[in-house]
Amino acid sequence: MNRGALFGVALFASLTAAACGSYSSHVEADDAALGRVVVYRNGIAYYERKAEVHEGALTLTVPQDKIDDFLKSLTVRDAVSGKPLPVSFPTQGAAQDGNVDMTVQIDEPGVHQVVLTYITESPA
Numbered sequence: 001m002n003r004g005a006l007f008g009v010a011l012f013a014s015l016t017a018a019a020c021g022s023y024s025s026h027v028e029a030d031d032a033a034l035g036r037v038v039v040y041r042n043g044i045a046y047y048e049r050k051a052e053v054h055e056g057a058l059t060l061t062v063p064q065d066k067i068d069d070f071l072k073s074l075t076v077r078d079a080v081s082g083k084p085l086p087v088s089f090p091t092q093g094a095a096q097d098g099n100v101d102m103t104v105q106i107d108e109p110g111v112h113q114v115v116l117t118y119i120t121e122s123p124a
Helices: 003-021 064-073
Strands: 032-039 044-053 057-063 075-078 099-106 112-121
Touching: 044 057, 057 064, 057 112, 064 099, 064 112, 099 112
Parallel strands: none
Antiparallel strands: 032 044, 044 112, 057 099, 075 112
């Protein structure tokens, strides 16, 4: 391989890594275990997470370009009873990395076992 082609490949790889590395493509939740995932042919994926919520709050990191789909489809249910829980979403806005930290606040006091479900674009 000649030097020009090798340089081109190296440049493309570094630019691709830099472009892809700065933005997350999925919802992150350190305190919520990822459960069931269903990937559909149309590029959409259904996610189910389980978490134990202490002090009434669970923080999720959502890519800014996925917030619309995430909020339209989000459900928060009690894992034991299966009943939906009332929640609120105070949000600071987008961070410099293109993600938004969203805190799901459960309005009922106590420790809750919850199941979160949502739909976003499927991973590539």
